[in-house]
Amino acid sequence: MSLSKLKRIHVVIIGSVLCVIAATAIFFLLIKPKQEAYKAAEARYNAAKDLGNQAAEDKAIRDLNQAILEANVVKQAFDAQMKRRMPDLSFARRDIGMLALWNEQIKTLGPLLESFARDQRVSILSTNFSLPPPPVNPNDPVFDQDVLVFPVGSVQAMGNFKDLMNNIRRWNNCRRLVMVGPPQLQGESPRLVMSYTVTCYIFPAAKGGPQIPIAGAAQAQPGQMF
Known part of the structure; x- marks a missing residue:
């Protein structure tokens, strides 16, 4: 088709x-x-x-x-x-919350989404996932947000129309709150190629509490972690 x-x-x-x-x-x-x-x-x-x-x-x-x-x-x-x-993330204690976010991004969220994207009912041509480095400053404004938004990346899969639609619906069973779409279709069934983006949303149980005094904070530059 x-x-x-x-x-x-x-x-x-x-x-x-x-x-x-x-x-x-x-x-x-x-x-x-x-x-x-x-x-x-x-x-x-x-x-x-x-x-x-x-x-x-x-x-x-x-x-x-x-x-x-x-x-x-x-x-x-x-x-x-x-x-x-939702992961158990509270930023009421900024230092503890920052460490918990590191654990979520590095040890849980990335591997979880990569694993979940593998659907044996279709041919997964590629998954292009990446997460931004987690903050290294407990006073980072990210801890004051109501929701953390992670544009995770994209998936490209091949199969027939029904299986590709089921592949999208399958994300409803993911253990994280994700939004998938919009899908782009190319080719003919049963070798339709579909591409779509994946965005993850995390709502912390509590936003950032009192800021933590940091020696030399005025001169410090935030680092990068990958």
Whole structure:
């Protein structure tokens, strides 16, 4: 199947499997609507209460309780995903957090993604992965971020259309939160060649605590580690 002959359904399928929803997207797609529903139900309850309309107040209470229940269900699902995919990183103690980030980047994240990229159902033509050197200064601004973003690199695989789509979906099972895509397709099935990028997101449990005094910090230059 040539790329020019892809039907609209294939385009829709490709768009639907641009894994994996980042936590920010999860928030806007799942949690935020429930929060807004809760606020709307609470506003209706307050309005009915002020007007002294008992029937409207009773209905508003039911709506409010339902909104709270749905918000809690979504929050629990979100927390479960975060627990499953997030490393135990806290920067409340900057020095300890920095060492933990070194361990995550060097010993865990890189090897984990390289290993996970190997999919026996397709031919992996190449994986071009690299991670930036971890910070060597505990006062580095990276420890003050809500989320750490790692543009890991790219994957190139060959196979039939179905197997290539399954290869993308497979990233949903990765033990880290990654976003894959957009895929680029070339050639004909069953020897379609697909390329896509991989980006990893890490949400620390706590951002950087008080900065640590460092002798000669004004003159020191950050080093590089690979």
